[in-house]
Amino acid sequence: MTPRIAIAHDYLTQRGGAERVVLALHRAFPEAPIHTTLYDPDLTYPEFRDAEVITSPLNRIGAFRRNHRAALPLLAAAASSIRIDADVVIASSSGWAHGFPTTGKRLVYCHTPARWLYLTDEYLGGGSDAGLKGAVLGALKPGLLRWDRKKAAEADAYLANSSIVKERIRKVYGIEADLLFPPHSVDITQESKPIGGLEHFIGDGGHYLVVSRLMPYKNVDQVIEAFKGLDERLLIVGNGPLLQTLRQQSPDNVRIVANLSDAELAWTYEHCTALIAASYEDFGLTPLEAGAHGKPTIALRAGGYLDSIVEGVNGVFFEEPTAASIRASVRSSGAIEWNQEFMVEYCNQFSEQNFGRRIKSHVQRLLNSVNKYDLRVGWRAD
Structure with a gap:
């Protein structure tokens, strides 16, 4: 039976x-x-x-x-x-x-x-x-x-x-x-789909990405603050109690979108430069999703990210969830040459x-x- x-x-x-x-x-x-x-x-x-x-x-x-x-x-x-x-x-x-x-x-x-x-x-x-x-x-x-x-x-x-x-x-x-x-449940064979209304903002890609619930302990507000004055674009994918507050705080180089399909989320990963993960997570799942698409993560050295990120393989760490620390890591990470094959192979263990x-x-x-x-x-x- x-x-x-x-x-x-x-x-x-x-x-x-x-x-x-x-x-x-x-x-x-x-x-x-x-x-x-x-x-x-x-x-x-x-x-x-x-x-x-x-x-x-x-x-x-x-x-x-x-x-x-x-x-x-x-x-x-x-x-x-x-x-x-x-x-x-x-x-x-x-x-x-x-x-x-x-x-x-x-x-x-x-x-x-x-x-x-x-x-x-x-x-x-x-x-x-x-x-x-x-x-x-x-x-x-x-x-x-x-x-x-x-x-x-x-x-x-x-x-x-x-x-x-x-x-x-x-x-x-x-x-x-x-x-x-x-x-992680990433299917890299799945066809991605652009997000309507964001084609001009995303352009040919190169944006930084946050995928997170919009809760206080996620520190998304500090990521937004870090991008004020930076000559980079930030796309935030998420929903939660702080959605409207964070939208009001966002400068012109930041966009927040919610309730994406898996195909739309895949599109944001495929075209980004890197994921930014600033929260105190129990397990760092989004770095594995980013890595499965061949994209690195800039993460807080804490919590579950210590389980899912190997420094230099699929990401780098910053020490504090502050705008200054995040901004410095964004600026320095651009000089790193990533081996996408190693990154994808590591993430596929999960x-x-x-x-x-x-x-x-x-x-x-x-x-x-x-x-x-x-x-x-x-x-x-x-």
């Missing part, structure tokens, strides 16, 4: 690296339903329309689908109400999916323990509304901490998506997680095929622990 596998994810209301991991899991387990608290097919990757997506009752409220952060006081209860009947649930989690109850085993693929609980100041950032958000979160935090740690302890196995997340899991949960880097083989191996290990099924019925785990 074929084992019953299910996939869980916090919410499918945005486009980012975590959602790309869920798509990779879906391709590895195409028959597995995806359980989540909130789902808006217009706000996330279109490939999810081909999957069976099962949501919590919160999904009936449109305001929550448009802004999942507004649902924070209700998400623990919503997560606890999602009951999954499966032999193994693979929970792609940064705060909620690791708490979905199941009748079988639970394998948590952790992008990070919840930022709003364990990295609160970084998550909130500054700004006029940070104080109000902090007050609300402060009132909820004791109960959420109890819920979060209890659910983490109930998991049967934990996987960390980067070295820094592995250490964070050990620190906050006391769990020794195995390390499994996420895949392929979706390798990721799929390893995740299947971890699932098989859990199935073996209950002597229930062999995943090699219908497909191979090795």
